[in-house]
Amino acid sequence: MLSIRDFVQTLVLLNLGGLAVFFGIMLFVAKGRRNIVLALRSLWLHKLRSFLSVLGIIVGTAAVIALMAFGEGSMQDALEDIKRQGATNVIVRSVKPPDNSTSQKRTFVVAYGLTRQDHERFLTINSVVQSVPMRIFPQEVRRLHRMVLGRVVGTTADYQKVNKIDIAKGRFLLDADNYEDEGADNYMRNVAVLGSDIAHQLFPFEDPVGQTVVLQSQHYVVVGVLADRMPTGGSGGSQAAEDFNKDVYIPLRTCWARYGSRIFVRQSGSRSAEQVELHQVTLTISDMDKVRGAGDAIRDQLEQNHAKQDWAVTVPLDRLEEAERAKNRYTLLLVLIASISLMVGGIGIMNIMLATVTERTREIGIRRALGAKRKDITLQFLLEAMVQTAGGGLLGLGLGLTAVYGIPWAYTQFTDKTLPAQIVQMSIFLALAVAVDVGILFGWYPARRASRLDPIEALRHE
Amino acid sequence: MAAVAKVIDLVKNYYLEAVVVRALRGVTLTVNQGDFVALMGPSGSGKSTLLNLLGCLDRPTSGQYFLGDQDVSEMDDDHLSEIRSRYLGFVFQSYNLLPQYTVVENIEVPLVYQGGRLDESTRAHCIRMAELVGLGERLDHRPMQLSGGQQQRVAIARALVNSPHVILADEPTGNLDSKTSDEIMVLLTRLNQQGKTIIMVTHENDIAAWARRVVHMRDGHIESEQKNPPRPLPELKGSLAVAIGDWPELKRL
Numbered sequence: 001m002l003s004i005r006d007f008v009q010t011l012v013l014l015n016l017g018g019l020a021v022f023f024g025i026m027l028f029v030a031k032g033r034r035n036i037v038l039a040l041r042s043l044w045l046h047k048l049r050s051f052l053s054v055l056g057i058i059v060g061t062a063a064v065i066a067l068m069a070f071g072e073g074s075m076q077d078a079l080e081d082i083k084r085q086g087a088t089n090v091i092v093r094s095v096k097p098p099d100n101s102t103s104q105k106r107t108f109v110v111a112y113g114l115t116r117q118d119h120e121r122f123l124t125i126n127s128v129v130q131s132v133p134m135r136i137f138p139q140e141v142r143r144l145h146r147m148v149l150g151r152v153v154g155t156t157a158d159y160q161k162v163n164k165i166d167i168a169k170g171r172f173l174l175d176a177d178n179y180e181d182e183g184a185d186n187y188m189r190n191v192a193v194l195g196s197d198i199a200h201q202l203f204p205f206e207d208p209v210g211q212t213v214v215l216q217s218q219h220y221v222v223v224g225v226l227a228d229r230m231p232t233g234g235s236g237g238s239q240a241a242e243d244f245n246k247d248v249y250i251p252l253r254t255c256w257a258r259y260g261s262r263i264f265v266r267q268s269g270s271r272s273a274e275q276v277e278l279h280q281v282t283l284t285i286s287d288m289d290k291v292r293g294a295g296d297a298i299r300d301q302l303e304q305n306h307a308k309q310d311w312a313v314t315v316p317l318d319r320l321e322e323a324e325r326a327k328n329r330y331t332l333l334l335v336l337i338a339s340i341s342l343m344v345g346g347i348g349i350m351n352i353m354l355a356t357v358t359e360r361t362r363e364i365g366i367r368r369a370l371g372a373k374r375k376d377i378t379l380q381f382l383l384e385a386m387v388q389t390a391g392g393g394l395l396g397l398g399l400g401l402t403a404v405y406g407i408p409w410a411y412t413q414f415t416d417k418t419l420p421a422q423i424v425q426m427s428i429f430l431a432l433a434v435a436v437d438v439g440i441l442f443g444w445y446p447a448r449r450a451s452r453l454d455p456i457e458a459l460r461h462e
Numbered sequence: 463m464a465a466v467a468k469v470i471d472l473v474k475n476y477y478l479e480a481v482v483v484r485a486l487r488g489v490t491l492t493v494n495q496g497d498f499v500a501l502m503g504p505s506g507s508g509k510s511t512l513l514n515l516l517g518c519l520d521r522p523t524s525g526q527y528f529l530g531d532q533d534v535s536e537m538d539d540d541h542l543s544e545i546r547s548r549y550l551g552f553v554f555q556s557y558n559l560l561p562q563y564t565v566v567e568n569i570e571v572p573l574v575y576q577g578g579r580l581d582e583s584t585r586a587h588c589i590r591m592a593e594l595v596g597l598g599e600r601l602d603h604r605p606m607q608l609s610g611g612q613q614q615r616v617a618i619a620r621a622l623v624n625s626p627h628v629i630l631a632d633e634p635t636g637n638l639d640s641k642t643s644d645e646i647m648v649l650l651t652r653l654n655q656q657g658k659t660i661i662m663v664t665h666e667n668d669i670a671a672w673a674r675r676v677v678h679m680r681d682g683h684i685e686s687e688q689k690n691p692p693r694p695l696p697e698l699k700g701s702l703a704v705a706i707g708d709w710p711e712l713k714r715l
Contacts, residue, residue, distance in 0.1 A: 030579055030580070030581075031579060031580070034574075034580065041562060042562060045562050362558070363560055365558075366558045366559075366560060366571075367571070367575070368519075368543070369517070369519060369546065369552050369558075370546065370547065370552065370571050370572045370575060370620070371543055371544070371546045371547020371548070371572055371575035371576065371624075372543060372547075372575045373539070373540050373543040373544070373575070374539060374540070374543075375540075376543075376575060455519045456514050456519050456520055459519075459554070459558065
């Protein structure tokens with residue numbers, strides 16, 4: 001289906017193409033070239049006036065290009081952020097339900113969240129191509145006398161793909177680490193991959209790979225260390241910033257086996273326990289188009305199987321589309337402002353053209369007497385308006401590009417921050433085409449009026 | 463002698479808000495090949511209206527106008543423009559050169575509207591026209607840099623450039639002193655001697671005396687007509703004299 005955006009783009013391109021062909025022919029044919037030169041000379045005769053009368057066009061064109069570039073730049077920034085989360089991902093998290101148990105039986109252990117059955121059910125959805133279950137909780141990590149508070153993540157090998165994790169030394173978890181068959185020699189392997197911070201603190205001068213760390217009295221062999229990584233920005237309110245450098249990754253199956261279903265957390269003196277099988281499942285969907293459907297299916301499943309609202313589904317694509325809608329609204333607003341400004345510019349052109357026609361009435365009379373047809377006169381003045389606004393459009397383009405490159409530069413110089421700007425190709429085409437169109441639109445009436453002058457009256461005009 | 467321009471019972475009314483101004487009330491006139499006609503008369507006599515009609519700048523209310531063998535009285539605006547650019551040359555009282563153009567470019571203007579292309583040969587032709595009127599040294603001057611007489615000579619060169627059937631001159635010496643007027647009139651007379659048909663409006667008797675035929679008009683009618691004997695041309699000085707001195711070699715302009 002042809003969207004409005006495509007339609008407008010096609011229209012603008014056709015328009016610009018037409019104008020390009022027109023000017024191309026004019027420049028190719030000797031007569032046309034001559035006419036353009038003459039138009040330029042007439043304009044050059046009143047340099048200041050010509051410049052002032054296209055000022056509106058110049059500012060309008062520059063405004064379109066610059067504003068669209070800044071708008072696009074900041075949008076791209078936001079979209080980039082969302083895409084980093086994965087546009088084809090659906091993130092399902094366990095949420096601790098609001099504590100309304102004061103009057104009821106007080107339980108020390110709160111049980112909530114996603115279960116293994118939930119995870120199995122997610123995998124029955126056709127479009128799910130990859131799933132990463134996670135169990136995440138804070139935990140002390142010890143080695144000899146050193147102890148660091150880290151974050152244990154029980155997960156599978158696919159975690160690396162989903163979060164785009166780089167390994168500095170050794171390897172990440174393997175599928176084999178999650179080997180299922182009881183009795184196999186790698187069943188419930190105690191292996192761990194350390195985040196760079198933890199590795200650095202526990203093994204200051206040693207290679208951690210092959211050494212062991214202790215998690216809750218269990219020894220784990222360190223098989224890999226992550227490369228240092230900037231914490232991701234917490235995008236949106238729903239997700240906290242993730243600092244991967246303090247993570248300890250262990251196989252999910254091992255996690256279940258060693259910790260059981262209940263996790264005791266000791267944090268700054270207070271103890272709490274929770275019973276959560278999975279804290280988060282990140283599902284990758286085969287196709288962008290299917291993400292929304294998969295999200296709905298997952299919600300349905302969870303609603304049926306959970307009595308409490310102890311889960312949350314986040315679809316980054318939703319936010320992507322929301323951001324794109326916002327961008328489109330913004331673009332529309334810009335186009336509106338720009339068209340008003342170009343309209344005002346056009347009125348300026350018309351005003352000056354009418355004055356010019358009056359001032360050059362005698363010239364029109366002379367040309368008519370010497371054999372100029374009405375259409376020759378129309379063309380002459382129309383061409384003058386078009387050359388004028390095309391020139392204005394080009395000047396505006398220059399001004400706009402200067403603004404797009406200059407303002408972020410100045411901003412960085414003075415504030416130490418960056419101002420993202422991304423030139424939208426379409427805006428250049430749009431601005432140029434519309435500038436010349438304004439010339440045609442507002443030059444038409446004065447040109448026609450010039451051609452309708454009575455030659456005798458015009459010759460007599462002082 | 464073949465008739466170049468022939469008007470039959472030409473009537474022109476101007477319809478103002480409440481009144482009808484009857485500028486021409488039935489004028490019949492034949493201008494032959496090689497004629498030099500002066501239209502005279504007081505203001506309001508219709509001589510300018512007649513010149514405008516002869517110049518195809520206006521259409522008559524009734525009557526017929528044959529230019530060569532074409533009836534131009536019923537033609538539409540585009541057609542009249544075509545006729546003007548092919549068969550007519552204009553010389554005005556106030557020269558009416560385009561101030562932003564040089565001498566050569568001014569002379570070129572009628573060729574622009576003939577639809578042909580401008581190239582080296584048309585440029586050479588225009589330069590030759592400038593040379594004919596003694597302005598070969600001032601091709602790149604602008605009108606503002608020329609004297610009144612020189613400007614009028616540029617206008618005459620421009621009127622010649624399309625080899626017109628008829629040259630129409632509206633008070634060609636009206637803005638000039640008597641010496642310069644003589645120059646212009648000698649130039650026009652020499653053109654006439656070369657076979658150019660000239661119709662000129664004037665209200666000065668000594669200017670009309672240069673023409674071969676003088677037509678007196680009054681109240682939209684032709685009142686009388688007289689023929690002037692040929693008169694000797696006065697001696698000229700300057701570039702125009704040099705230019706005109708070479709003329710006898712020219713056959714047709």
